[in-house]
Amino acid sequence: MRPGLEPDGTIAREGALSKVPAAYARLLDDARDRIRAAFPAGRLHSAYVYGSIPRGTARAGRSDLDLVVVLREPPSAADRAAADRIEGGLDADFAVIDGVGMLLFDADTLLSELERHDLGFFVACLCTPLLGEDLAAALPRYQPDALLARETNGDIGAALAGWRERFAAAPGEGERAALCRGAARRIVRTGFTLVMPRWGGWTSDLALQAEVFAAYHPSRGDLMRRAAGWARTPTADPAALGLLLFDLGPWLAATYQEVHGPKTPRPAGS
Structure with missing residues (x-):
C-alpha cells in the first residue's frame, strides 16, 4: 500500500494532536484561548491547525503556525481584523514559531458541493481539530484520483x-x-x-x-x-x-x- 492511505485506500488524515512536539503544546493552548476570546461561541463553529506542527515535523524557531477558523456565517472585515490581531500576538509572544497564518471560512462554504474536493479535502485530510465540531464527519473519504x-x-x-x-x-x-x-x-x-x-x-x-x-x-x-x-x-x-x-x-x-x-x-x- 502506498503511503498516506487508510486500509480501504482512502487518504488518511495526516496530522494529530498526539504528533505535536512538546515545544508547541503551550502555543496551541494559547491559540485556543485567543480564538475563543475573539470569536463568540454562537459565531465560532470550529478551529484547526495544519502544516508541520500537527504532522510532528516542525523546526523550532523556523516553522510557522497555520490555523483555520470556521465560523457559522461568512467572515466579516471585523473577523479578519480579529484574526490579524491573533496572528500578530502569537508571533510576537512565541519564539518557537516564525510567523502565523490564520484562514477564515464559514462552515457552509467548506461543506458545499463546489468545495468538496478542494477546501473540503483540505479540512478533512490536512487539518487537525483544535476546537468545536469536526467538519470531517460530514465530508466524504477521498481517493488520490x-x-x-x-x-x-x-x-x-x-x-x-x-x-x-x-x-x-x-x-x-x-x-x-x-x-x-x-x-x-x-x-x-x-x-x-x-x-x-x-x-x-x-x-x-x-x-x-x-x-x-x-x-x-x-x-x-x-x-x-x-x-x-x-x-x-x-x-x-x-x-x-x-x-x-x-x-x-x-x-x-x-x-x-x-x-x-x-x-x-x-x-x-x-
Missing part, C-alpha cells in the same frame, strides 16, 4: 499569473524570498498532484513530493527538487524566481491542463 487532482490544483495557471505580477513589481529581497517560498511550495505540491493518481498515494512531505514527481517526469526532476529546497529555505535570487515563474511553472500549468483539465470555476469575487 484525477478529480482530487483537478479540484485542488487545476488553477495553477491563475496562481502563476499572480506571482508574475508580483515579481514584475520589483519587490525587495524580503518580498522576493516570500514569493519564492509561496510559489515553490505550490509548484511542488502541484507537481505531486499531477502524478498522484498514477502513484496512488498521498504525502505532504515536499522532498518526497518532488521525488514522486521526478519518477514520472525525470527531465524536470532536478528543477522540481530545487523547488522543494527553495520551499523550505527560500531565496531572494531573481534567477531562482525566474526558473519557477518562467520555466517550471508554465510547463507545469500547461501539462496540468492537458492531463487533468481546469478546476471548476468559482463565482467572481469568491
